[in-house]
Amino acid sequence: GLTITQAQADQRLRNHLAGVEARIEVLVKVPLTQNQFDALLSFGYNVGMDVDSDTKAEGLGDSTLFKKVKINPNDQTIKAEFLKWNKAGGVVVNGLTIRRNKEADLYFNK
Numbered sequence: 173g174l175t176i177t178q179a180q181a182d183q184r185l186r187n188h189l190a191g192v193e194a195r196i197e198v199l200v201k202v203p204l205t206q207n208q209f210d211a212l213l214s215f216g217y218n219v220g221m222d223v224d225s226d227t228k229a230e231g232l233g234d235s236t237l238f239k240k241v242k243i244n245p246n247d248q249t250i251k252a253e254f255l256k257w258n259k260a261g262g263v264v265v266n267g268l269t270i271r272r273n274k275e276a277d278l279y280f281n282k
Contacts, residue, residue, distance in 0.1 A: 215275050
């Protein structure tokens with residue numbers, strides 16, 4: 173039964189994106205293009221950042237995708253890492269496959 177205004181929703185979105193942006197900026201120590209950054213922002217916003225001490229990748233921060241970006245942001249195998257995140261409850265979701273492909277395309281679009 174709780175409601176918020178469009179302005180409140182927009183502000184919450186801006187606040188959440190700012191947090192994801194800040195985490196990416198702190199964690200990535202290599203230069204990124206704007207498209208690479210934007211693709212990681214979209215991905216991190218959608219799957220979460222999850223940077224913790226366990227070994228389970230539950231978001232961008234612990235993912236193999238992010239590890240590869242930090243080593244070599246131009247590594248072509250990064251595209252395949254985006255595409256691994258297309259499941260919900262262990263089941264491939266077409267909408268997530270489309271989203272991950274768009275993020276990977278943005279990432280490699282110079």
